[in-house]
Amino acid sequence: MSTRIKRWLESKRHYEGQRPGEALVAWLNDPQFNQNFVEELLADAQVVFHYLEQYGSLHELNVARRNKKLPGKFWDCHQRLNETLATFTHAPYIYLQEFYDGNPVSWTMITEQSPIALLSVQVRCVLQLIEQGAILKIRRCQQCTKWYFARFSSQGFCSASCRGRHHAGTEAFRERRRKYMRDYYRLQKSGKVK
Secondary structure, eight states: OOHHHHHHHSOOOOOTTHHHHHHHHHHHTOTTSOOHHHHHHHHHHHHHHHHHHHSSSHHHHHHHHHTTOSOHHHHHHHHHHHHHHHTEEEEEEOOHHHHTTTOOSEEEEEESSOSSBOOHHHHHHHHHHHHHTOGGGEEEOTTTOOEEEOSSTTOOSSSHHHHHHHHHTSHHHHHHHHHHHHHHHHHHHHTOOO
């Protein structure tokens, strides 16, 4: 089989944490749900893993701890995250939407604070992202503040249009545009163009 046909037959490229990340992002962007609990859990996890990512090993982390280089925010978020996760009780559940995706048994999470089941699918997505090391790929767009899954570390916007709108709002872009329009106006006034 030729290389060209083989590439065409292969599925799209998948990134680490993409499936649970996109499911979580779709849920976070839906305005009909109350996302406060999941957003707080996500924020605490992202703070903890942001600092953990800076140190390559447990030894480096311990050295930073001894030298008091880890801020109090890290310890507060770490404690809150573990306290929240410790309150969960898991119960098996057959969730039909997940069955055909390869997850025949889902786990419903119930917390001690309230007797109702939490948003177990979303919390499970957060936990999967933590396990896969992709928790920092869930971000908010710098332009429209919509949630998105960042495939690349430098990605700061949910779409190309948001990136363009953000760039068009910068003073450097406006200055270049003013200069271009002045030159264009002078050229049109001179009559040297059609």
